[in-house]
Amino acid sequence: MRPRVYWPVVIAAAALVALLTYGVASNGPDTSIDERLADGERVEAPVQDLPRLGAEGTGSLAEHKGKVVVLNVWASWCPPCVSEMPLLQRTHEKISPRGALVLGIDTQDAQEDALKFLREKEIEFPSLRDRDREYGRELGVTGYPETFLIDREGRIAAARRGPVTQAWLDEHLEPLL
Amino acid sequence: MRLLVACLLILGLTAAAEPQTTLPDVEDEVMCVECRTALNISTAPVADQERAFIRARIAEGMTKEEIKAALVEEYGPDVLAEPPSEGFDIAAWLVPAALVALAALGIALMARRWRRTEAAPAGPELDPDDARRLDAELSAFDR
Numbered sequence: 001m002r003p004r005v006y007w008p009v010v011i012a013a014a015a016l017v018a019l020l021t022y023g024v025a026s027n028g029p030d031t032s033i034d035e036r037l038a039d040g041e042r043v044e045a046p047v048q049d050l051p052r053l054g055a056e057g058t059g060s061l062a063e064h065k066g067k068v069v070v071l072n073v074w075a076s077w078c079p080p081c082v083s084e085m086p087l088l089q090r091t092h093e094k095i096s097p098r099g100a101l102v103l104g105i106d107t108q109d110a111q112e113d114a115l116k117f118l119r120e121k122e123i124e125f126p127s128l129r130d131r132d133r134e135y136g137r138e139l140g141v142t143g144y145p146e147t148f149l150i151d152r153e154g155r156i157a158a159a160r161r162g163p164v165t166q167a168w169l170d171e172h173l174e175p176l177l
Numbered sequence: 178m179r180l181l182v183a184c185l186l187i188l189g190l191t192a193a194a195e196p197q198t199t200l201p202d203v204e205d206e207v208m209c210v211e212c213r214t215a216l217n218i219s220t221a222p223v224a225d226q227e228r229a230f231i232r233a234r235i236a237e238g239m240t241k242e243e244i245k246a247a248l249v250e251e252y253g254p255d256v257l258a259e260p261p262s263e264g265f266d267i268a269a270w271l272v273p274a275a276l277v278a279l280a281a282l283g284i285a286l287m288a289r290r291w292r293r294t295e296a297a298p299a300g301p302e303l304d305p306d307d308a309r310r311l312d313a314e315l316s317a318f319d320r
Binding site for chain 2: 111
């Protein structure tokens with residue numbers, strides 16, 4: 001190939017590869033929370049104003065500062081989320097008098113279906129809507145359900161990628177209360 | 178009475194002539210929000226929810242564009258298969274266009290080079306003696 005043609009082709013190919021690499025890297029899951037938690041650190045929880053599910057206005061994690069929050073990312077179409085809901089509701093009832101609550105983040109879910117599901121399961125803890133997982137991405141969410149324990153200073157103390165169990169809650173939630 | 182019946186008939190025919198939105202019509206322009214594949218090939222649970230949502234909106238008599246707007250309201254702009262034309266996502270439009278332009282430019286340059294090669298003389302000119310000898314030998318073959 002002549003030098004006159006060679007360099008523009010090489011530069012164009014390099015630019016294309018750089019663009020693809022950036023695209024893949026920027027869409028990949030954020031694992032920084034897990035890495036810092038594994039090092040024994042507590043991570044400042046992301047805060048974002050989100051619409052309230054089944055109510056007017058918006059809400060965020062910030063309004064619960066000073067309380068321990070069990071932040072649960074769920075969707076009504078997700079079978080493991082459906083299975084863990086009764087445990088989360090029981091936990092909410094148990095920890096509410098101790099300055100704590102369960103806060104749901106209903107993600108990528110049709111509002112009608114989500115509300116019907118909560119009524120059927122008699123879930124009383126509040127939920128916010130993250131319709132396109134924009135907030136979930138800040139939490140490094142890759143699937144459902146995922147649960148984060150937020151301490152009274154608004155920091156993530158533990159994360160569970162998958163359904164919660166009573167044993168996990170006993171081990172990680174109890175020391176925060 | 179006859180006039181009323183005629184009006185009703187005309188209204189009925191107009192309504193029948195208006196094409197109704199169908200699920201496949203919308204499905205191929207929408208994504209499964211969780212698995213990031215086209216909705217018409219997805220079997221994920223959320224895809225079933227999206228299809229039920231579309232069917233309910235069709236039953237309400239919504240047009241395709243209205244249903245797509247309702248889907249965006251419910252699941253956000255990523256539900257649409259067409260990439261957004263802002264921010265980094267604009268690359269999805271620009272890169273294919275740039276590649277097509279580059280390919281066209283490459284083909285044009287190659288074609289120009291081939292044309293020059295064809296038009297170029299086959300070799301050096303023969304001197305007059307050799308040319309006469311060649312003509313004589315070729316005419317000997319023709320006989």
